[in-house]
Amino acid sequence: MSILVTGGAGYIGAHVVRLLLERGEKVVVVDNLTTGAANRIGDATLIKVDVARDEALPKLTQAMIDEDVTGVIHFAAQKQVGESVERPAWYYRQNIGGLANVLLAMEEAGVKNMIFSSSAAVYGMPPVPVIPEDIEKKPINPYGETKLIGEWMMADAERAWGLNWIGLRYFNVAGAGWNDLADPACLNLVPMVLDRLAHGENPKIFGTDYPTDDGTCIRDYIHVKDLADAHIYALDALNRGVPAHRQFNVGTGLGTSVREIIDGLRAVSGWDFPVDELDRRAGDPPMLIGDPQSIAVDLGWKANYGVAEILQSAWDAWQAGPRAIKVPTQS
Secondary structure (H helix, E strand, O other): EEEEEEEEOOOHHHHHHHHHHOOOOOOOEEEEEEEEEEEEOOOEEEEEEEOOOOOHHHHHHHHHOOOOOOEEEEEEOOHHHHHHOOHHHHHHHHHHHHHHHHHHHHHHHOEEEEEEEEOOOEEEEOOOOOOOOOOOOOOOOHHHHHHHHHHHHHHHHHHHHEEEEEEEEEEEEEEEOHHHHHHOOOOOHHHHHHHHHOOOOOEEOOOOOOOOOOOEEEEEEHHHHHHHHHHHHHHHHHHHOOOOOEEEEEEOOOOOOOOHHHHHHHHHHEEEOOOEOOOOOOOOOOEEEEEHHHHHHHHOOOOOOOOHHHHHHHHHHHHOOOOOOOOOOOO
C-alpha cells in the first residue's frame, strides 16, 4: 500500500512526503519538476508527469494500480494570484484539468481517499475579520475560483462514486521544516523578499493603502511543517471514516501584515534593509485570517509554530543553501 502525492517534489509537498516517509509509509510522488526537485523526495518513487496533460490520465491510473495506492494528497497546481488574473484560461486548464485527471484516475483505479490542497483564496473579501468555513465564498481572482471549483468537483465525485475527501484551505505558508526543504519557487512573500536580497535588490511591498493598521495586506501565516502535518492528520481522519466536515481552515487564527513580515525578516537577518513601496497587485484582498476551530475540534490539529519561528527557519534554510545572503556590516 502507498500514498500518492501530486506535486510532492515542491515546497509543501516535499514536507508532506518527508513526514510520511519518517513514519514508515510508502510514498509515490507525481511531479513535473517545474518548480520541484527530485532530490527533495528521499526514497519516494518518482513519476515525472504533468497532471494537466492528456497523457497523464493513463499514467496516473496505472501508477495507482501498480503501487497499490490507498490515498492521494493533491498539491499539483499553479498558485500565483497575479498570474491567474493575467492568464485565466491557462489557470483553469492547469488547475481544473489537472484535478480532473487525478479524479478520473482515482475512479478508474478504485482509490477513494483524497486530501485536496485548497486555498483561503476561495473566500475572496469576506465582511468579517476572522473567516469561518461556512461563510459565503466569493473568490476575486481566477486562482481562487479554480480552488473553489475543485472543491465542487470533489463534492460531485463524492455523490457520483463515493469519493471520500477533505479540502484544506490555508493562507500564507512560509518557513522550513528542514534546511534542505526551503521554499525554492519564490512565489510567496518570505522567499520573494529573500530572493531580492540575494540579488542585491530591494524587496517590494505591493500596496500600502489597504484598510489595515499599517496600510499593507494582512494574512494568516502558517509554518510549512504545521501545514504538512495537517494534511497527514486529514488523511488519517479519512482512514478512520467519513468526517463530519469536508473543508477546514488551516491556520493560526492570527494576522500579520506584510510590513510586519518585513520587519521580522530585518530582525532575524540583523539587517535594516530598504524596501520599495509599489501600487497594489490585481486580485489581492486586504485581509485573510482563518478561524481554525473546526480542524482543532474535528481532527485534533493545531499549529505549533508562530511567525517568529517561521521567519527564523526561513532565514536559516536560505542561508544554508547555495544563495546565502551577505549581510552588510551595520554602521
